[in-house]
Amino acid sequence: MLSFKEDIKSMRKAAIYARVSTEKQEKEKTIESQIEELRRFCERNGFLIIKEYVDDGWSGETLARPALDQLRDDASKKLFDVVCIHSPDRLARKFIYQGLVIEELKKKGIEVIFLNRPISDTPEDQLLLGVQGLIAEYEKAKILERTRRGRVHKAKEKGIVGSVPPYGYNYIKKSREREGYYEVNEKEAEVVKLIFDLYLKLQSLHQVKKELYKRGIRTRKGGLIWADSTIHRVLTNEAYTGRGYYNRTQSIETETGKKYRKTVKTGRRLRDRKEWIPIRFSKIIDEEKFKLVQELLRKRFKPFGKSKNFYLLSGLIKCARCGYNFCGEGKGDGVSYYRCNNRHRKYPLPKTCDARMIRARELDDAVWEAIVKAVTNKDILISHIKQLADKLEENERELEERSRKLKEELNKISQKKEKLIELYTDGIIGKDQLTAKMKNYEKEENEIIREITEISMKKEQISLKPKVIENLEKFCKIMKERISSLTQEHRQQFIRYLVEKVILDSNKRVAKVIGYIPIGINEELFSQSESGILSMPSWNHGQCPNNWFKFELEVKI
Structure with missing residues (x-):
């Protein structure tokens, strides 16, 4: 017969995953009830819960969810043997997404268990899982369509939809005698x-x-x-x-640049006016x-990007004093300026920044001249990049030391977790204490892993390798041949391609240009198409992939 200690050590380690979207669907479980059912299931089956992953208010139409991503990362670390989920549609609404995650976990030796219908590896059960996934997709589409048609019908028949009125009106609830x-x-x-x-x-x-x-x-x-x-x-x-209208707009998917979005369709678009339904x-x-x-x-009204005056650095300038953006502003004397936007962001309260205006032409010319000088001369460019690498190298020992200490802390937390399980095994602490302490340790663990990852990214920027220098030489050669022929609009396009931001101290009349040079480049990259548009791939400023190298330029105006 197994001892209590041996019995605990033989328990399978489990992770719990729960999700509730913002949609209030019929029969949908709340986060609390899902977690409670999952906990009881683990207790009945002798599973030791290692961690609970919760996505509260996240759509099942996307896999980019913080808790689900963390679960998938932790699966690679072998933190648990089994993942318990209430039902397949809590994992994902789309069948293809369900299959992708389940297959990924299985390859790592982790079993996925659904409470409402345990699934085995038999062809029949796999078919059933697929059918359940498809039904979940169908049910969601059906609910959305019924809701939409119901609202449209109510708008047409009763001339009113919703209980939240526009500013200036109250909503009077319906009674037995009349509609709302x-x-x-x-x-x-x-x-x-x-x-x-x-x-x-x-x-x-x-x-x-x-x-x-x-x-x-x-x-x-x-x-x-x-x-x-x-x-x-x-x-x-x-x-x-x-004369108001219902059904004026529809939800559409938009590219926000954010990794995580609670809903997929974050944009709005006007429908054809024929589809609008009049409301009294x-x-x-x-x-x-x-x-x-x-x-x-x-x-x-001026559409975005349209302006009487041209601003080369539009959208790129950050105030060194308060962090807000600088924006272009024309004056009555016909001269255009860049001005800190702090006064607008704080308006009507007093502004909190004393940054002065600066003539747009002076800043544009100074920055453009510095960039041209750098990108057409490999020695200058490599010098700037090397200066940045040297700055990082000065701190490399500190980074190494910090990384070492963090890894030691990580090891200590791992030992503490093992000790905690032993205390629980010996009956010294109860299950509630075990769970609470485990959660605290996991929180510390995640924070340490995040910091170690940041340090690794910084260290990657330190060395200049021969291949990188060769590519920079090629980049400078192409720039020298073509940069003088760029039009005003092409100059702006080129700057937005390379520059992440320009940090401006207008009072001291100095600016720091921070950008990224492509390491891999071909001759066609900066060619001009028949339509006059430069052929340059777009990328998100601030996200520096492995094939870009960071540079900084100090500019005096």
Whole structure:
């Protein structure tokens, strides 16, 4: 007969994974109930829970989820033998994603168990798992379509959808005698009228915001500072003329550049006007006044990227004093400037940065000249890169020492975890104490691993290898041949390709240009197409893959 200690050591190590999306679907379990069921399952089956992974509010349509990624990383470290999940649709909504993760875990010798239907490796059970995955996809599509059709039907038949009304209205709940409806909120309606009148007078969202702040008029949530977007939404909402619309926009997938997104479809797009469904509202604003405001907004509105003046470094300049962006601004004297955006971000509160304006032409010319000098002369470029590598090398010993200490800490935590299991095995501590302590150790462990990874990335930038120098020489040769023929727009395109950011101290009139040079390059990379567009691959500034080398330039203006 096994002793208590031997019995504990023979227990299989388990991980729990739970997920709840933001969709309130019928019969969907909450995070708490999922975890509780999974814990009871592990206890019944003699599993020792090593870690719980929870994605609360993350869509099952994507695999890029923080807790799921952590689980997959930890699987490689052999932290557990089995993963327990409530049902396949909690792992992923798409069958192909379910199969991908399950196969990945199986290759690492980890079993996946679903509570609602344990799956074996028999062809019949694998077929059933596939069918369950497909059904989950179908059910979600069915629920979304039913919900959409239900709302469209309600909008068409009853002229109202939703219980959260636009600013200026209250929602009166339905009763046995009548349907719900929107009623004018007299206090908010006066603010709506004021916003329209102020805009007609001041013709500036910023000035309207300032006036609302001065008068102490609060938003619906009680804040004193109105966002430009909120004021713009009020000014463009046709509901105030007594004629609102449902089904105006639809959700679309957009590229945000973020690794993790709770939902896949993060953008909005206007539908064809024929699909819009009219909704009844009580009139607050006269239609002629509304049209006049729309005309003023159209005249003042400039699409993103369109500007009367050209700014070579648009979107790249960061203030060295406060961290906000610099933006281009034209003056009445016909001269354009770069100005710290702190005053807009803090508006209507006082700005917190004393950075001065700087003439755009002076900064553009100084930065462009420095970049041209660097990219057309391999000695200058290699010198700048070597200076950066030397700075890192000076700190290399510190990095090595920090890395060594972190690894020692990691080893100590591992020993503590083993000791903890022994204490539990000997009956000195209870299961609750074991679980709580394990969670704390895992949190420390994850933080240490993150820091070790950052140190490794820094160390990769230190050495200049012959192959890198050869590629830099090739890059400089191509630049020398072609850079003088670049148009104004092509110069901007080229700078955005190489430069991550320009940190500007306008008071001291100095700037630091931080960018990345491609290590692998071909002749066609900077060729000009028939349409006049430079052939340059796009990349996200700040993300430096292995085939780029960081450089820094100090520029005096």
